[in-house]
Amino acid sequence: MDIVRHLPHHDVVFPEIFCHFKIESLFQLRLVSKCWQSLVTEYFRRRQNLDLSEFGQRVTVDAFLLMTSNNKVLKQLLVPEATSWLMDKHLLPVIHNCFHVLTDIDISNCSQLSSSSLHSLAANCRNLTKVSLKGCIWVDKDNFKQLVINNRGLRKIDVSWCWSLDDDCLINAAFSCPFLEELILSNTRTASDSALQIIAMKYKELKYLSVKGCWQVTNRGIRAIGDHCKDLKVLHVSNCLGVTEASLARLRVRGVAMDVPVPFEDSLIEIENAMDTIIKPHMCLHLTALSHPVLKEQKRTNCQSRSMKRN
Structure with missing residues (x-):
């Protein structure tokens, strides 16, 4: 010491x-x-960053308060899965103290929080670049709209399982946050092709999109994403029954990683095409050889010889 x-x-x-x-x-x-x-x-x-992702529910309120009390320089706060202990009264002071520098917050699946926390984020924070609200069913439309309006620099939004959000909220985010690179809408239920078409036109820098479990999304919305989002690297569309290879094939050719495999019948077609490239040249060579004049004459002579032997 x-x-x-x-x-x-x-x-x-x-x-x-x-x-x-x-x-x-x-x-x-x-x-x-x-x-x-x-x-x-x-x-x-x-300390400017606090990542409690690996601890989840094992963190105690006293430990959290010790790590955050009187801290006014916290830029990153990651407390996902704090389902049993994190409440508004614990989080609000942190937002109040660090709203001017806070850029990255993850409160995914923090079920004890309420819209009061979201309201505080929306009303005070202006420098957020990453917001993860996965599983926060308490997220409401008005505060979410205010959050994206006040944070045009957002690069990542995760609102998976936020059932109260609708197309209007997503469209509002598309117009408010033009620099978004990662958008996770998994199982939001209400996300539709109409929202995806606006998202496609506004999010030119989009690299990661997840709409898995969004049953209203179809090929029409995915085609729009493919046409406009040229930097897309990852697309998750599992459990989207209206999405098929009709819209995914072109994205696969571009190298976009997906969470759904190529359908079996398409794999068979690829194998068949590959076999054709191997077998057909040999077949053509064989037929060409049989049609050669010298080979034809030799074949005729061999047939005559076999006939004389039989006689």
Whole structure:
């Protein structure tokens, strides 16, 4: 501790040493002494990213408050699957303190939260680039619209299983966030071809799109995506019964990765075409050889010889 005490905390200890520690190790370090406890607390107060993705429900409220209280520089907050402990009263202070710098937030499947948290994000944050609201059935239309309007720099939106959102919300996002690269609409139920056509025309930089489980999406919407989103790299369309190879084939040729395989009958056609390229040249060569004049005469002589032997 004496060595660390004489090192610059903000310039050396925090950015060069503590940043390599796992969160569990930092909490264990707090138990060593009051000096270490104070130092770790100060580090959390100045930490710019907090990723609790691997912990889920194992985080306690006290631990979360210790890591976030008095922090006014937090840019990234990832707390997915905090279904049993994260509530509005715990999250709202963080948003209030860090709204001016917060760029990336993931509160997927945080079922104890409410629209109050979304309202705070929508009303205060202006610099968000990534928002993950997967499984947050409490997400409402008005606050979502306000969120995208106030954050034109959004690059990723995940609203999977947000059943209350409709085409109007998605179209509103398309007009508000022109730089979006990743859009996840899985199982939103109401997403349709009409929304996809607007999305296709507005999201020129779209690279990742998931509409799996969106039963209203058909080939018409996917064709629009293929026509306009030239940078698309990944497309998820599983459980979209109205989407077939009629719209997917051209995207496969472009190298777009998909979560549905090529239908079996199409694979057979490909095999048949491949076999044709191998067998047909040999067949043509064989027929050409049989039609050669010298070979024809030799074949006639052989037939006569066999006939004389029989007689």
